[in-house]
Amino acid sequence: MRPMTTITDTPTRVSAVEVDAISKVFGEGAGTVTAIDGMSVSVGEHEFLSIVGASGCGKSTLLSLVAGLDRPTTGSVDTAGHKVAMMFQEAALFPWLTVGANIEVPMKVNGVPRARRRERVAELLELVRLTGFARKRPHELSGGMRQRVAMARALAQDADVLLMDEPFGALDAMTRDILHDELERIWQERRLTVLFVTHNVREAVRLGDRVVLLSSRPGRVIDEFPVEGERPRRIDSALIAGQAAVITDRLRQEVSRHA
Amino acid sequence: MPDTDTRDRQVQGLDALELQPERGRRGAGEVARRVWSASWPKLAAVAVVLLAWQAVVWSGWRSEWVFPGPDRVLPVLFREVSTAEFWEAVGVTMRRALSGFALALVVGVLVGLAVAQVRPLRVAIGSLITGLQTMPSIVWFPFAMLLYGISESAIMFVIILGAAPSIAGGLVSGIDYVAPSLLRAGQVMGLRGVQRYRLLIVPAALPMFVGGLKQGWAFAWRSLMAGELLVIINQQNSIGWALSQARQLNDAERLLSYVIIVLIVGILIDVFFTWADRSLRRRWGLAAA
């Protein structure tokens, strides 16, 4: 079957990530699971793309294919020479290292000299508003602060494409709202391209330039919604609520198909 | 959008609310109180044991020549402790313990790494390691004496067989139980090969590895004591040798004072491992401070 949707953005925009007709099948023989089948997405340079879909529709699988952690069964993923970093619901900081040392890890991998690493840590901590926390340990921080450290660590990879798999899923609403502002600011300051996976449709609309809706089993793109409204947006504004309602209806329609 | 200043304040306010309030520095009085509350139960226990011991002696269960009370043993112990031979004996025993343990450490780490990495090897000897851990190491002595004669090598051989499986086992489970989320984070950051081991696997496996070391030490110490009693190397002063000498001379006071020494060494080393384990866990955020 052909992919249902191929997304073309404004023609002038070059794409940073090009996912072309991929499928991903797990396992062999009778126990195979087709997680993704015929999915195509193209993400523009410096675009903020939100990805929503019901459980098990292959969102995490898609991100790990884009990150190059795994290979698609068929089709191709092209990141056009961009460096890709990834964040998860758990910050997954190394508990035996201080905050600063955690941020240094990807720089050690890239062979950045020590003095330069220190400078970068200070700069990244300032970016995520955690100046002065370099010597703390992860367990001394709150969940929201850990996610900000994880963000600093991801940026320490010098990545310009950031993949986020429900990064704020475990945070309380107030912290999440503030982190939305923070992410938006950093995305703009650093001119990142972001692929943001979430269950929360309002969050998707609050942050995204565009929201892509995936179907479940197998996962493929069934719809996409350009988001309207000047940034910065407020998650509790009527404009966001209205657009979210449309997407939620479409999502429910898709979910009930599986009843 | 709220301006930068307002947002800065919001973020800082939230951070401040979410952080645990800093605990104040402990004053000297506080420290003394903590030390006292940690140590008085132990002192009380020692007193109770000494009393019970003395009570048994007073009951006349055995003659005082065979079973002297603390009133006779403790002075001998203190006299013993001030002699050169005593320290020589302890020195020999501790040297054996440490070098045996160090050898077991090398063997255990090599075997553990191999088993953790090579799948067929794990299938082949994974359960053997567990089996060896359950074996009373004293069983190996006759064989060790056949192999090495009455020598220190025989003792070393048994120490290694006793301690290495625990050390290897601790390392293997440490590596097996590295949190998948950390492994994934490492993969995303591009950690590979030696760097992956140095920066991720080894530190993540450390708490369990220390657990294995602690258990390995317990086995090494037991094997060594058994070895020094069984493999009596002539004229080589050691704790085990002193124990058998004291028995042959029917010197019960000296015998019991060496038993006490063995107990004290065991406790000291255990305190050390417990401290290492606790401070690791605290740094990792695994235990309450």
Ligand SMILES: Nc1ncnc2c1ncn2[C@@H]1O[C@H](COP(=O)(O)OP(=O)(O)OP(=O)(O)O)[C@@H](O)[C@H]1O
């Ligand atoms: N390594 C794997 N082996 C077998 N099946 C897998 C594997 N990874 C994912 N799957 C299956 O592929 C499908 C998609 O999984 P994926 O984790 O990508 O979904 P998701 O959209 O991220 O779900 P969630 O919303 O719960 O995070 C699921 O049915 C899952 O069971």
Ligand SMILES: [Mg+2]
């Ligand atoms: Mg997922």
